[in-house]
Amino acid sequence: MAMKVYGLPMSTNVARVLVCLEEAGAQYEVIPIDFSTAEHKSPEHTSRNPFGQVPALQDGDLILFESRAISKYVLRKNNSELLKEYNISESAKVDVWLEVESHQFDIPMAVVIYQCLILPVYFGGETDVKVVEENLEKLKKTFQVYEKRLFKFKYLAGDFLSLADLSHFPSAYYLLATPHATILDEFPLVNAWVTDMLARPTVKKVIEMMKATA
Known part of the structure; x- marks a missing residue:
């Protein structure tokens, strides 16, 4: 099952996660979050990231936030040497x-x-x-x-x-x-x-x- 990354790639924090997913060769899907409509502050998104920020990552039942923590998780899961x-x-x-x-x-x-x-x-x-x-x-x-x-x-x-x-x-x-x-x-x-x-x-x-x- 592909991991889901919530946020826009233009965000430096989202991009940090995406490059780790690419380096790891992992399957993933980017789910855009619309800041112009304050979607990042919606109850649905704050259930993923309580600070109303991006990124958030969902891998099955596991939901993570904070880009460096997510990056480490992705690399560990895929046994990356990084x-x-x-x-x-x-x-x-x-x-x-x-x-x-x-x-x-x-x-x-x-x-x-x-x-x-x-x-x-x-x-x-x-x-x-x-x-x-x-x-x-x-x-x-x-x-x-x-x-x-x-x-x-x-x-x-x-x-x-x-x-x-x-x-x-x-x-x-x-x-x-x-x-x-x-x-x-x-x-x-x-x-x-x-x-x-x-x-x-x-x-x-x-x-x-x-x-x-x-």
């Missing part, structure tokens, strides 16, 4: 860098995406340049750490691709669509890492899904 769970040391490093992605990358990146892409396009608002600059500085500090790490290893957790890397892809893709994509020019190893990640067939497939629902 978690390195057969090696306690390597799996711990994956966990560390997934935490870094969640706290040091995704938070400032979400602000930049909202200010540069969502607010002006979907709400007709004006980008707050000061807020963007403040969060770009936070991103630069994160990228400085990444640059040093990628000098030692091919990927963040080591010389192997993991969820810690792929979890970055949705926001990294949107960063390239902002006027601030040149921030990556300051960090050549990070730039190469992003380019390599976006070239993966699974990522390309999800990007097409993101474009189709934007």
Whole structure:
């Protein structure tokens, strides 16, 4: 039975789950949730995700929310090597860098995406340049750490691709669509890492899904 993913692929959190499903070769179905009609706040959807957010995943009787938890479930169920769970040391490093992605990358990146892409396009608002600059500085500090790490290893957790890397892809893709994509020019190893990640067939497939629902 195919797993059901509730949400739109254009969402970074939904895209994170979708790329894991693609990497795992799992069968799945995307069930769109219409934010314009507040469907995400409906009793039906909040029974899946009590915070009224996306994604939610249904696998038989099991219902999960929170994209990183869903991603781990999908990869574990399909025995993916992206978690390195057969090696306690390597799996711990994956966990560390997934935490870094969640706290040091995704938070400032979400602000930049909202200010540069969502607010002006979907709400007709004006980008707050000061807020963007403040969060770009936070991103630069994160990228400085990444640059040093990628000098030692091919990927963040080591010389192997993991969820810690792929979890970055949705926001990294949107960063390239902002006027601030040149921030990556300051960090050549990070730039190469992003380019390599976006070239993966699974990522390309999800990007097409993101474009189709934007």
